[in-house]
Amino acid sequence: MVRxxxxxxxxxxxxxxxxxxxxxxxxxxxxxxxxxxxKETKPLAKQILGQLLENLEIAGEDMIPICQDTGMAxxxxxxxxxxxxxxxxxxxxxNEGVRQGYQEGYLRKSVVGDPLLRVNTKDNTPxxxxxxxxxxxxxxxxxxxxxxGSENMSKIHMLKPADGVEGxxxxxxxxxxxxxxxxxxxxxxxxxxxxxxxxxxxxxxxALTREIGTHSELPHIKELEEELLxxxxxxxxxxxxxxxxxxxxxVNINTYATHIAGLxxxxxxxxxxxxxxxxxx
Amino acid sequence: MDRYMKAPLDKEEVKTLxxxxxxxxxxxxxxARDAAHLRMSEALDRGEKLPVELxxxxxxxxxxxxxxEGRPIGSAGPTTASRMDKYAPRLLDLGLxxxxxxxxxxxxxxxxxxxxxxxxxxxxxxxxxxxxxxxKKAEVIAYDDLGTEAIRKLEVENFPVIVVIDSKGRNLYDxxxxx
Numbered sequence: 107m108v109r110x111x112x113x114x115x116x117x118x119x120x121x122x123x124x125x126x127x128x129x130x131x132x133x134x135x136x137x138x139x140x141x142x143x144x145k146e147t148k149p150l151a152k153q154i155l156g157q158l159l160e161n162l163e164i165a166g167e168d169m170i171p172i173c174q175d176t177g178m179a180x181x182x183x184x185x186x187x188x189x190x191x192x193x194x195x196x197x198x199x200x201n202e203g204v205r206q207g208y209q210e211g212y213l214r215k216s217v218v219g220d221p222l223l224r225v226n227t228k229d230n231t232p233x234x235x236x237x238x239x240x241x242x243x244x245x246x247x248x249x250x251x252x253x254x255g256s257e258n259m260s261k262i263h264m265l266k267p268a269d270g271v272e273g274x275x276x277x278x279x280x281x282x283x284x285x286x287x288x289x290x291x292x293x294x295x296x297x298x299x300x301x302x303x304x305x306x307x308x309x310x311x312x313a314l315t316r317e318i319g320t321h322s323e324l325p326h327i328k329e330l331e332e333e334l335l336x337x338x339x340x341x342x343x344x345x346x347x348x349x350x351x352x353x354x355x356x357v358n359i360n361t362y363a364t365h366i367a368g369l370x371x372x373x374x375x376x377x378x379x380x381x382x383x384x385x386x387x
Numbered sequence: 388m389d390r391y392m393k394a395p396l397d398k399e400e401v402k403t404l405x406x407x408x409x410x411x412x413x414x415x416x417x418x419a420r421d422a423a424h425l426r427m428s429e430a431l432d433r434g435e436k437l438p439v440e441l442x443x444x445x446x447x448x449x450x451x452x453x454x455x456e457g458r459p460i461g462s463a464g465p466t467t468a469s470r471m472d473k474y475a476p477r478l479l480d481l482g483l484x485x486x487x488x489x490x491x492x493x494x495x496x497x498x499x500x501x502x503x504x505x506x507x508x509x510x511x512x513x514x515x516x517x518x519x520x521x522x523k524k525a526e527v528i529a530y531d532d533l534g535t536e537a538i539r540k541l542e543v544e545n546f547p548v549i550v551v552i553d554s555k556g557r558n559l560y561d562x563x564x565x566x
Contacts, residue, residue: 154511158511171516172462212454212455214462288491342564377512
């Protein structure tokens with residue numbers, strides 16, 4: 107049966123989610139930061155992680171965004187194929203939610219309307235919207251505001267099949283090493299392996315929203331995630347890039363089928379303010 | 388070591404700072420990021436005077452979130468400094484003495500820091516709520532139309548930063564990577 111959903115519901119939810127995501131880290135990220143603080147052995151690194159935890163407390167209590175870069179709003183919509191939207195365009199409704207959220211939530215407007223002319227749109231729209239059609243009559247909304255300190259240090263590598271898993275590891279570790287202090291470590295590393303050029307990038311972005319501490323269901327990828335996290339933390343970059351045990355909090359990898367001639371590897375880096383929040387309507 | 392400094396900075400005192408020092412700044416500093424740097428650079432090209440006095444002063448690479456009612460500023464952490472590398476040497480040669488941001492700088496910037504006895508500080512990235520507590524007053528003094536990218540004059544109290552590149556050119560990030 108077809109279920110009707112008024113697009114105003116999208117607007118309302120996305121508005122609230124933009125505000126919430128920018129003031130409260132998801133419980134998994136919060137826990138990862140606390141665990142890192144407890145385990146860190148270098149004094150300056152421990153002090154910085156302590157400041158970041160204090161920052162999280164102040165953000166929630168005083169309603170000051172965790173980071174001044176409240177990001178470009180990335181919205182993933184998983185739409186049940188039995189849903190019929192009414193009341194207007196889905197795209198407009200999503201952007202209206204972002205507009206209201208960023209205005210009413212005192213969030214920074216960080217979007218320019220044209221990449222070369224660079225005039226601020228003053229309401230943080232448009233959002234980046236990814237649509238996915240799935241069976242069912244529900245709509246899953248995932249909002250992940252993305253800061254650009256770390257976005258700028260992300261990379262896509264079009265490796266060759268002969269580069270193999272060793273080439274993949276090297277590409278990922280080197281991307282984090284080159285990102286260095288610019289990406290605001292400790293970072294979360296989202297990786298997409300396979301697909302095409304754009305598919306790998308979307309897989310990597312989506313990987314950032316996976317719960318920290320959970321792993322790929324594929325045994326060889328789970329192993330790769332664990333090995334890479336250890337390798338990246340061996341770099342010693344540490345919190346704020348000033349040295350320490352905690353360079354990354356997680357390496358999350360998503361994979362997809364690919365072409366006989368290719369091995370795309372996209373590495374999307376996110377700072378410790380890895381914001382993501384999901385709701386189903 | 389922990390140091391307490393007034394801003395604008397005393398240039399002789401800046402020369403005694405060493406990479407790794409933890410510094411608490413109190414006084415007046417200015418914000419400017421990408422768009423404001425471009426405008427300042429264009430103003431200099433036209434032979435115009437800049438909206439901020441550079442000599443002895445500190446520029447904080449930062450664009451805040453809007454302030455809620457009754458507060459001086461919103462979230463206010465550092466942005467990536469390397470995007471200002473194109474403009475920084477010229478400003479340093481004109482007297483700019485301190486920069487606060489995060490991330491690596493180009494060799495040209497380090498050279499200009501050494502040439503002018505200046506300093507590059509890092510503030511902890513992603514600690515915008517915490518850092519905003521050290522900002523007591525904020526006022527837009529130029530390029531208001533740029534919104535968050537306007538130049539702001541800030542009154543700060545014990546604003547915490549770490550010396551990353553000192554006036555001798557020692558670089559804390561490089562030392563971390565080497566070890």
